[in-house]
Amino acid sequence: MAQSVFAPWADPNEKPLIQFRNVTKRFGDFTAIDDLTLDIFRREFFALLGPSGCGKTTLMRMLAGFEAPTEGTITLDGKDISPVPPHKREVNMMFQSYALFPHLTVYDNIAFGLKRSDMSRDEIAARVEQMLKMVQLQKFARRKPHQISGGQRQRVALARSLAKAPKLLLLDEPLGALDRKLREETQFELMDIQEKTGTTFVIVTHDQEEAMTVASRVAVMDHGKVIQVDTPDRIYETPNCVYVADFIGDVNLIEGNAYPAGDDRVSIEWAEGQPGIIATPAGAVEAGARITFAIRPEKVAICRDRPEDLPNAVRGRILDIAYLGNISTYHVALPSGHVIKAQTANDRRIARRSFTWEDEVWLGWTATAGVVLTQ
Helix, strand or coil: CCCCCHHHCCCCCCCCEEEEEEEEEEECCCEEEEEEEECCCCCCCCEEEEECCHHHHHHHHHCCCCCCCEEEEEECEEECCCCCCCCHHEEECCCCCCCCCCCCCCCHHHHHHHHHHHHHCCHHHHHHHHHHHCCCCHHHCCCCHHHHCHHHHHHHHHHHHCCCCEEEEEEECCCCCCHHHHHHHHHHHHHHHHHHHEEEEEECCCCCCHHHHHCEEEEEECEEEEEECCCCHHHHHHCCCCCHHHHHHCCCCEEEEEEEECCCCEECCCCCCCCCECCCCCCCCCCCEEEEECHHHHHHHEEECCCCCCEEEEEEEEEEEEEEECCEEEEECCCCEEEEEEEEEECCCCCCCCCCCEEEEEEECCCCCEEEEEE
């Protein structure tokens, strides 16, 4: 049986767990969140992604109850949560600093919130054991936070946050303190735990790789507005504007004027003496419209000779090479002054580099390899 695709946002019968409706948040004259409307669904791992100061942390603080909207409403499970104080919301928050109690053991840190509920001692013990097992820390239950590693402390904080089974868990840059390899491992652990518990996770991060790895959907933010909300693959492959294309991953951006070229294609005039770029826009583009052509480096082929089978081919000289182990990125300078990046996979352990600095090369790509952006 085929696995059903998780996409509640595409189902008109699904009701969102969280709804932001025309939410604005001002601090004096500064508008941190600007008339924002957004839906987040049950069991989603939702990422708020953007540069520092874009409003993502303010959005999370409003969900947690540390800030109130200046205008608009935020509902959780259909109820307006603005008048509900933080400790009475079915929401928990995990901070980047983990905020563990240094004098308490791992066990007691996880049990802390439960002891303040009406659970019996036996129920608390069973729940803490369940949490320890989930984060694989049974052996460390009697240790203090300073006696375990950063990655283990992170898992204690996660277990404590999930112990009371909140409807929503907020994660504020939760992996920022971990080294790269541990961060990558922990991302998969987080996804696994989120799937097992069925809790809705909302993560705030400025790390695009992290957002693209863990999230079911990503909201890319800028200046208090959500610029695009979509699945990671669509955010990457079909950005809706230059800002999103440029913010997510590596990209070549070329400005020009688009003219119809038949077969739903356009020809983009972008540099004197260079052939027009043949591209396939997603929608209608007016003749002569100013557009930006965005193409990812891995979609640009680099060859010694002119690629006869590709509709787009330009010639240039290798300016720079970045060797990243699994891939190499070539920066190729064109006679027009443009620099285009092309990427190749290093799929052999020992291979003589086919290209080196100053080499004359051809770059080519298909008519559907890039995206035509009008804003």
